[in-house]
Amino acid sequence: xxxxxxxxxxxxxxxxxxxxxKCTYSDSASNYFPWYKQELGxxxxxxxxxxxxxxxxxxxxxxxxxxxxxxxxxxxxTETQPEDSAVYFCAALMNRDDKIIFGKGTRxxxxx
Amino acid sequence: xxxxxxxxxxxxxxxxxQVTLMCHQTWSHSYMFWYRQDLGHGLRLIYYSAAADxxxxxxxxxxxxxxxxxxxxxxxxxxxxxxxxxxxYFCASRLSSVGPYEQxxxxxxxxxxx
Numbered sequence: 001x002x003x004x005x006x007x008x009x010x011x012x013x014x015x016x017x018x019x020x021x022k023c024t025y026s027d028s029a030s031n032y033f034p035w036y037k038q039e040l041g042x043x044x045x046x047x048x049x050x051x052x053x054x055x056x057x058x059x060x061x062x063x064x065x066x067x068x069x070x071x072x073x074x075x076x077x078t079e080t081q082p083e084d085s086a087v088y089f090c091a092a093l094m095n096r097d098d099k100i101i102f103g104k105g106t107r108x109x110x111x112x
Numbered sequence: 113x114x115x116x117x118x119x120x121x122x123x124x125x126x127x128x129x130q131v132t133l134m135c136h137q138t139w140s141h142s143y144m145f146w147y148r149q150d151l152g153h154g155l156r157l158i159y160y161s162a163a164a165d166x167x168x169x170x171x172x173x174x175x176x177x178x179x180x181x182x183x184x185x186x187x188x189x190x191x192x193x194x195x196x197x198x199x200x201y202f203c204a205s206r207l208s209s210v211g212p213y214e215q216x217x218x219x220x221x222x223x224x225x226x
Contacts, residue, residue, distance in 0.1 A: 032213045043202050043217035089155065098143070098162065098209045099170065104154035
């Protein structure tokens with residue numbers, strides 16, 4: 001079935017360093033790829049998204065890249081800060097039935 | 113702007129009881145979704161609705177019932193709660209199927225079935 005795979009499941013980086021989370025998707029017709037950040041006790045919050053007609057999108061310290069040929073996309077966080085510690089989810093819109101399918105999440109720890 | 117709200121935020125119930133989780137959005141979004149979140153499984157779709165009176169099953173619909181008589185409300189009912197339904201439940205909404213595609217989540221309901 002349609003799915004989104006996300007790696008790694010846990011990531012620890014030193015404060016100030018960069019963090020990269022990678023995802024692959026199965027539906028070649030997918031054209032929308034959002035990323036969510038979930039802090040403890042809260043609902044997932046949309047932080048950035050990318051459409052299939054662009055290869056990269058940036059918003060301050062975060063960026064997302066998309067490779068449609070390889071069916072993978074990545075989240076890059078630069079100059080990490082303590083408040084970046086959270087669980088991050090990638091997702092893909094499955095055009096066939098309009099559902100957004102989520103990866104299993106990456107727990108990011110920013111080490112002081 | 114209230115956005116999307118869920119109630120109750122916390123619920124403890126006993127096995128076999130019926131419980132309803134409420135979801136309300138103020139954006140007039142067409143699409144609404146129910147997910148459950150369990151450790152190791154991420155966010156799994158239970159049911160979704162493309163409009164009032166239109167609902168469809170997601171990945172894990174067994175044991176759940178939904179209805180959508182009004183655009184703004186999308187209640188989720190556990191007809192006979194089981195311990196395996198202990199989870200955190202998130203409601204979400206999205207404007208339409210033709211974009212924009214941004215999907216927004218509520219704060220969640222933590223349900224414990226004893």
